[in-house]
Amino acid sequence: MKVTFTLLIFLFAALTLNAENGHDLWLRAKHTAPVNVVCSGKSPTLEIAKQELHQGWQGKANATFVLKKKHDKLIKGDGYRLSPGGIEANTDLGLLYGVYDLLRRQQTGEPITEQVENPSYERRILDHWDNLDGTIERGYAGRSIFWHGKDSLAVTEKDKKLWQEYARADASIGINGAVLDNVNASPLVLTTEYLKRVRAIAEVLRPYGIKTYLSVNFASPSVIGGLKTSDPLDPQVKEWWKNKAKEIYKLIPDFGGFLVKANSEGQPGPQNFGRTHADGANTIADAVKPYGGIVMWRAFVYSANDEDRAKQAYDEFMPLDGKFHDNVIVQVKNGPVDFQPREPFSPLFGAMKKTPVMPELQVTQEYLGQAVHLVFLAPMWEEFLKSDTYQEGKGSTVARCTDGSIFQQTHTAIAGVANVGLDTNWCGHPFAQANWYAFGRLAWNNQLSSDQIADEWVKLTFKPTPAEDRTHSTVLPIVWNINFLKPVKRMMLESREAAVNYMMPLGLHHIFAPENHYGPGPWWAPKGVRKDWTPPYYHQADTLGIGFDRTENGSNAVSQYHEPLRSLFNDVNTCPEIYLLWFHHLPWNYQTQSGLTLWDDLCYHYQEGLDQVRSFQKTWDKAKPYVDKERFSVVQKKLRKQCINAQVWKDACLLYFQQFSRMPIPYNIERPVHNLKDLIENDMKRIR
Amino acid sequence: MKVTFTLLIFLFAALTLNAENGHDLWLRAKHTAPVNVVCSGKSPTLEIAKQELHQGWQGKANATFVLKKKHDKLIKGDGYRLSPGGIEANTDLGLLYGVYDLLRRQQTGEPITEQVENPSYERRILDHWDNLDGTIERGYAGRSIFWHGKDSLAVTEKDKKLWQEYARADASIGINGAVLDNVNASPLVLTTEYLKRVRAIAEVLRPYGIKTYLSVNFASPSVIGGLKTSDPLDPQVKEWWKNKAKEIYKLIPDFGGFLVKANSEGQPGPQNFGRTHADGANTIADAVKPYGGIVMWRAFVYSANDEDRAKQAYDEFMPLDGKFHDNVIVQVKNGPVDFQPREPFSPLFGAMKKTPVMPELQVTQEYLGQAVHLVFLAPMWEEFLKSDTYQEGKGSTVARCTDGSIFQQTHTAIAGVANVGLDTNWCGHPFAQANWYAFGRLAWNNQLSSDQIADEWVKLTFKPTPAEDRTHSTVLPIVWNINFLKPVKRMMLESREAAVNYMMPLGLHHIFAPENHYGPGPWWAPKGVRKDWTPPYYHQADTLGIGFDRTENGSNAVSQYHEPLRSLFNDVNTCPEIYLLWFHHLPWNYQTQSGLTLWDDLCYHYQEGLDQVRSFQKTWDKAKPYVDKERFSVVQKKLRKQCINAQVWKDACLLYFQQFSRMPIPYNIERPVHNLKDLIENDMKRIR
Structure with missing residues (x-):
């Protein structure tokens, strides 16, 4: 364990991460090895394909790679057939797409076996x-x-x-x-x-x-x-x-x-x-x-x-x-x-x-x-x-x-x-x-x-480029996979659910502050404004409960779905909880699958969202040794704002809805740190 | 357990808490029983004493209570001798003080035995x-x-x-x-x-x-x-x-x-x-x-x-x-x-x-x-x-x-x-x-x-007055003691240490924003301002460490203390850690009694302070059934601000000092949610 740790420290030090302003997007790969491109056709698109290969080739040095236009029924539209030695396609563009796919695979370490890739949409x-x-x-x-x-x-x-x-x-x-x-x-x-x-x-x-x-x-x-x-x-x-x-x-x-x-x-x-x-x-x-x-x-x-x-x-x-x-x-x-x-x-x-x-x-x-x-x-x-x-x-x-x-x-x-x-x-x-x-x-x-x-x-x-890895070892990529790729991917894959949790869980929707659609505004409903432009139209919170009744007893929006969805959404017992308040107006003490009351469950979802953002901050801070200073700092700063925002979302929604539920926020989650009045006033100030 | 819970619910409902604007301070007691006051003297002060007794008596109805001026060597200045049947003092004011003491004891349930009370200071x-x-x-x-x-x-x-x-x-x-x-x-x-x-x-x-x-x-x-x-x-x-x-x-x-x-x-x-x-x-x-x-x-x-x-x-x-x-x-x-x-x-x-x-x-x-x-x-x-x-x-x-x-x-x-x-x-x-x-x-x-x-x-x-307790039971005071008095007292007794933790732990001092002395300003040191009016004068943070050296090797302020304090404070190994950075400039990796580095220990103290304020919020929210709406709400709102402030303090100090320590904030505490630049700029805006 001690050895591993020392090794890791050594390997961190072996990275020279270049400044990155992010302009190169996912196309940061630099030329690393020469390649011999064979391509008989000529067109601006093919020129690009060849140039990309020369610029980005990471395969065997001086290998020969063939780009070939050839009619093939298995290939649709601008699709292509990729193989270790070359690409075939019906169109020049298909060849270019194949080149980008090849280079991506070389960089990410995905296998390059013979396969046909066709686009899902024209x-x-x-x-x-x-x-x-x-x-x-x-x-x-x-x-x-x-x-x-x-x-x-x-x-x-x-x-x-x-x-x-x-x-x-x-x-x-x-x-x-x-x-x-x-x-x-x-x-x-x-x-x-x-x-x-x-x-x-x-x-x-x-x-x-x-x-x-x-x-x-x-x-x-x-x-x-x-x-x-x-x-x-x-x-x-x-x-x-x-x-x-x-x-x-x-x-x-x-x-x-x-x-x-x-x-x-x-x-x-x-x-x-x-x-x-x-x-x-x-x-x-x-x-x-x-x-x-x-x-x-x-x-x-x-x-x-x-x-x-x-x-x-x-x-x-x-x-x-x-x-x-x-x-x-x-x-x-x-x-x-x-x-x-x-x-x-x-x-x-x-x-x-x-x-x-x-x-x-x-x-x-x-x-x-x-x-x-x-x-x-x-x-x-x-x-x-x-x-x-x-x-x-x-x-x-x-x-x-x-x-x-x-x-x-x-x-x-x-x-x-x-x-x-x-x-x-x-x-x-x-x-x-x-x-x-x-x-x-x-x-x-x-x-x-x-x-x-x-x-x-x-x-x-x-991923650090080969030039950034001064060790040129086989260990660094493994270390990078474990310490950067895995946690950062986990953060990304969790991030949308986190946003749902801290913004509008359990099927809530459109409770944003008006116009800018950034922060919370579940209260916003000035006189004279179209009802369907105001959040209360969507959350329908009252002392009895919360949610938009779209069942057969309500707006009957469920009828627009094909069976079995129509019945599934219509019945509160079968409606997926992620859509619960989209389709149902339910009492605050309705018992969710968690065994909690709807109110408590809502509270826990908001807290979970906030906790998730906090965990993203940790993930990113730990990733520091593997990222250039510029992008590390930008993301770190934005995550802080996201965390503050998540806290605002949680407090605004819980304090606002609590006026209707009249139930305490469960004592084992964090108390709100904002006052509803302040949040509403700030909101109004921003609008004026 | 179930029975107890039901009982508690019942007892909450048995309170009718009156509106309280707080103007009556700790003098909320109302007349509950008639009393027969015996007092031969006459003076404005004695009139007040008698009136207070009549207004606030909570002892046996129609009891006789004697106020008596009598020279007594054991009684100093405006002290008094309190006993169940009366008060003796050398001065009229001593009798008034005795009355306030008696009424306090009646209300708080402290014993009233014969005792002499003398003031510590004239x-x-x-x-x-x-x-x-x-x-x-x-x-x-x-x-x-x-x-x-x-x-x-x-x-x-x-x-x-x-x-x-x-x-x-x-x-x-x-x-x-x-x-x-x-x-x-x-x-x-x-x-x-x-x-x-x-x-x-x-x-x-x-x-x-x-x-x-x-x-x-x-x-x-x-x-x-x-x-x-x-x-x-x-x-x-x-x-x-x-x-x-x-x-x-x-x-x-x-x-x-x-x-x-x-x-x-x-x-x-x-x-x-x-x-x-x-x-x-x-x-x-x-x-x-x-x-x-x-x-x-x-x-x-x-x-x-x-x-x-x-x-x-x-x-x-x-x-x-x-x-x-x-x-x-x-x-x-x-x-x-x-x-x-x-x-x-x-x-x-x-x-x-x-x-x-x-x-x-x-x-x-x-x-x-x-x-x-x-x-x-x-x-x-x-x-x-x-x-x-x-x-x-x-x-x-x-x-x-x-x-x-x-x-x-x-x-x-x-x-x-x-x-x-x-x-x-x-x-x-x-x-x-x-x-x-x-x-x-x-x-x-x-x-x-x-x-x-x-x-x-x-x-x-x-404490709810007898009028507020509609049960007039002996159980309610016990319930109140357990559910309100104990946790609220614990919160109060912990609150100053919490403030030290989230503002300036381990002997740090005077790192406030200038002028208003409310928020953090460890960075504040404009040119031309007296050095001893700026926080860096007090925290002395640099890449080597932090703290004001007041040992014999430093300003020698320790020499102003009597032995053994002089030596105790002078030696980093015996200096109490609550005064550590008051008396010593120490390297960031100095090991504190916790076994942590000074930097980590500092981080944990700031987090601890924030967590303490959060726990106060829970304590107060749980106390809701026992407090009038007005004071509950005022305190709840202020605690929320305190929590936000504690987070600002923590982030400001850790992010500022981190520039010198160049060490990571331990990953098992919460990440900062503010950016240092924003905190400094807001600070400057407030000053201008």
């Missing part, structure tokens, strides 16, 4: 909620990398360098599309001066296989087109969209298509003209159809009526199933409300059988601590993708309902709302990079486990 | 640092009860009612003097218009046996007297003081005397004229001598030189021993620096053998969390009073060196800097009342234990 897209003035809606990593405002539309070399780096990062994890502007879209993006900048971006992204898309404002024909209407059935409007598509495709022949947020949260849409979502989507889809473009039409809609918000997307879109043209994909957020720390899957998945449906995930952590909290989202997405909808029998997971395994679809796609900005480290929090990485990996392979993704990312992002 | 004084404009230096409970500014010198009925309540509270615990104005004194207090208000105050205080004193500005003769100098040896100056004394005693025949802060922190003094402290004190003392007045001359002096500040009072005053006239008392703060959470006793105690020395304690918690932290000071004062100076052999405790047991003294006295203000509950924090109470009780009997004092205070302040 289109793997990042949605950038970037405004044309350079701000980013729900962006926490600085301003936009694409837009700097109307006076800076000229493209600079700095822009191009950054876009190229961005494209490389995307391509390395299989992302092949980018929506360049906010879903709350400015009509201006479709004007010629902005389209020219889009073309410039597309030119940089193209060699990396990334198609550009634009979010468009449904009222564009009238706002920038000078038409009297934007009615989608109006012949002039149809014509306008056709001409606009023509203009775009002339500039950008491989343009991906449009993303539309219509009749949602104040955005214009076909309903303004008495038309349906299908009418609206089809008109725009028809315009891009000749060029192979698609329209992603968002199902994120809810009106200010009394109907349970969680039911509205389903109610509005199900009647339209089969009415959409075949190049329309309905884009559905993972949950029925809005990117909460935990939601059941949206009942639209698997239910729209004649319409392609694509999941919209949120990579940027709007409701999960933004760029301050360390929350690894892969476990949340894995939970979602593996949820069984039962729509076509047992095993009809969300993944299989959307990737073409179950339904015949012309197109399959998945989107993630990006967390990328001008910050040096791209994402604000070093660990937020892992969410970008995880989205890309899951979009490529929706069966990947969170553990696998975390394993890869930690190794690629933090 | 003068038991509260020093009010109240400015004439109504503000209070180091006051945390609102503005002054005595002064409202120069435009409000007229005395109102409201003033008189409050002064009477104040006098009653003082008298009930044996306090017999009040200095009405700040030691940083305005010369104006000696002008006629202010003296008239002093007279009015004195008239209300007189029947309760409380003498009034004034702090005076040494430059008064020149500032308000129109003289060219305030040189104490100048005949005109002497004359001025004599005339001023004459004027005062004409207005207030029982005026107590003067308190003087001279040549200290910018205040004028005899040294301005080349005279000594003795010259200054004697001139003023001579003026009040004919009327029985005294001068309390403060030894709290230190200059901006390089000498260890802890040594300066001793160095300056020891040569003057024997030079003071016999109605001068030198007033010495308990520790050699300044009311810190923990200091060794000032070496002047017991060392000035020919001069009466009186302790100055601080009831207001300037350095102990002010009116936010729950810190019961009796254990600190008990530690101080029982400290053995060895000046006249073993057993020469500070108590015995100051109360006349060892030295022949014309006068004995003790002072406490008051924590009283206009707040409804007088002291800001409900538990701060316990410090006022404890000061009075220790001034009366300097052998009392903290446990005894806490026991009395908790019973008097919180």
Whole structure:
């Protein structure tokens, strides 16, 4: 034991960790050995593939490695066949993807045996909620990398360098599309001066296989087109969209298509003209159809009526199933409300059988601590993708309902709302990079486990390079695996459940402070504000109990799920406790599976969340010898804030709900350290 | 067990706790039984004694109780002989004190057997640092009860009612003097218009046996007297003081005397004229001598030189021993620096053998969390009073060196800097009342234990009155004792050590944020500020270690202590660890008695302090059924702030000192949750 310890000390000292600003993401590998690349083809994409091999090869020195385009039925789309001696693919891009996979395996020590890798989705897209003035809606990593405002539309070399780096990062994890502007879209993006900048971006992204898309404002024909209407059935409007598509495709022949947020949260849409979502989507889809473009039409809609918000997307879109043209994909957020720390899957998945449906995930952590909290989202997405909808029998997971395994679809796609900005480290929090990485990996392979993704990312992002390891021993990697990889992975894999625990456990949802969606605000309900924009609408706490009754006796949202889920969710005895208060309003003294009262169980969950963050702090502090000073310090500081925040969440929610439960906080958990009044007042101050 | 629990529930329900704003302090007892008081004498004081008996009697109904003035050699000063059937005393005031003692015993259930009670000190004084404009230096409970500014010198009925309540509270615990104005004194207090208000105050205080004193500005003769100098040896100056004394005693025949802060922190003094402290004190003392007045001359002096500040009072005053006239008392703060959470006793105690020395304690918690932290000071004062100076052999405790047991003294006295203000509950924090109470009780009997004092205070302040106990059972008091008295007492008795732990353990001192002395500021050391006003002067942290070297190899402050203390403190192996860094600069890896390194031990102490505050929160939350809603809520909220503060203290000190120790915070204690930079910046913001 003593010997081992001495050895460890010695090995720590044998690391020379270089300064790291995080800009290189998971692509830190440096050239270590020469390689002989054989590749007969020529294209910008192939040039990149070759360059990456030369830059990053960590296999046998002077080995020969073959890149070969070859038609193979087992290979789909931009998939590839990887083997120790080379890569085969149907497309140049498939070869590039194979190269990134090979290099990743070399670095992480994964085996390189012969295998075919095909993408789960045809289109793997990042949605950038970037405004044309350079701000980013729900962006926490600085301003936009694409837009700097109307006076800076000229493209600079700095822009191009950054876009190229961005494209490389995307391509390395299989992302092949980018929506360049906010879903709350400015009509201006479709004007010629902005389209020219889009073309410039597309030119940089193209060699990396990334198609550009634009979010468009449904009222564009009238706002920038000078038409009297934007009615989608109006012949002039149809014509306008056709001409606009023509203009775009002339500039950008491989343009991906449009993303539309219509009749949602104040955005214009076909309903303004008495038309349906299908009418609206089809008109725009028809315009891009000749060029192979698609329209992603968002199902994120809810009106200010009394109907349970969680039911509205389903109610509005199900009647339209089969009415959409075949190049329309309905884009559905993972949950029925809005990117909460935990939601059941949206009942639209698997239910729209004649319409392609694509999941919209949120990579940027709007409701999960933004760029301050360390929350690894892969476990949340894995939970979602593996949820069984039962729509076509047992095993009809969300993944299989959307990737073409179950339904015949012309197109399959998945989107993630990006967390990328001008910050040096791209994402604000070093660990937020892992969410970008995880989205890309899951979009490529929706069966990947969170553990696998975390394993890869930690190794690629933090493992000392051979140059940093002065011992060049075989022991250091083992020491690193035990003392860094394992605990840091454990922290990441636990982090989302921790956030659920300290924010909104047991099925609670949307009890955030308004607007910024960062801290707690279960009390927030000013007069005159739409009820479904206030937390009390969601938690429904009163002296009798807490939770949103969505059973048959309540809003009957359970009816939107296929059996056996409908009955399972409807019955409090079979409803999974992670969704308990999502589906049920229960008395404070209801006995949970733990044997505790609901109130006590809630208290213990909040304490558990806080304790988990404290354990993350310890994990990270212990990891210090294995991390460069810069990233160690940034993460350490953010974890401290997360801990303070977790304490605020716990106190705010327990003290607020205690007013209704009128039950003591169990005496073997820590007492609140904040006063409710102060928390509410600070909240109000921030809003004003 | 089950039965007991049910019984407890039943008994909780049997309490009807009345609203309590805390204004009645420890004097909440209400009339419960009639009593027949026999008392032949007549005086305002005796009227009060009789009224208190009638109001508060809790003995046998219609019993006869005798108050009798009778000369008795065993009774000293205003002492008394208490017996079940009556009280005997040499003075009317002695009878009043006996009545308060009797009523306290009836309420707390202490036995009433025949016993003589004599005061430890002749003068038991509260020093009010109240400015004439109504503000209070180091006051945390609102503005002054005595002064409202120069435009409000007229005395109102409201003033008189409050002064009477104040006098009653003082008298009930044996306090017999009040200095009405700040030691940083305005010369104006000696002008006629202010003296008239002093007279009015004195008239209300007189029947309760409380003498009034004034702090005076040494430059008064020149500032308000129109003289060219305030040189104490100048005949005109002497004359001025004599005339001023004459004027005062004409207005207030029982005026107590003067308190003087001279040549200290910018205040004028005899040294301005080349005279000594003795010259200054004697001139003023001579003026009040004919009327029985005294001068309390403060030894709290230190200059901006390089000498260890802890040594300066001793160095300056020891040569003057024997030079003071016999109605001068030198007033010495308990520790050699300044009311810190923990200091060794000032070496002047017991060392000035020919001069009466009186302790100055601080009831207001300037350095102990002010009116936010729950810190019961009796254990600190008990530690101080029982400290053995060895000046006249073993057993020469500070108590015995100051109360006349060892030295022949014309006068004995003790002072406490008051924590009283206009707040409804007088002291800001409900538990701060316990410090006022404890000061009075220790001034009366300097052998009392903290446990005894806490026991009395908790019973008097919180015990449900018979009216509140609807069961009138014998069980409820037992339940109350177990579930409230015991845990709350334990919390109080532990609270000062907790504060030491989370603020400055192991002998650290004066590492406060500047000016307000509330939060941590170990880093604070701007250029141009006197070194001995900055925390680094006191903690001396560097990469080698931490602590102030006051050994023979350092400042040699140890030499001011009598053997064996001198050697004991000088040797790191025998120095008590509570004073370790007060006397020694030690390496970070020095091994403490715990077996830990000094750094680790420091970390554990800070964590222990935080954990203690958390345990206080639990204690108080559990006490809820036994306290009125108002006081429960106030204390609960303050404990939460204290917990937040303890965490700030811990993080600030550990993160700051870690910059020097360069050692990790032990991994089995909680990680810091603040960033040092933020703490320092907030600190700076507060100062600007």
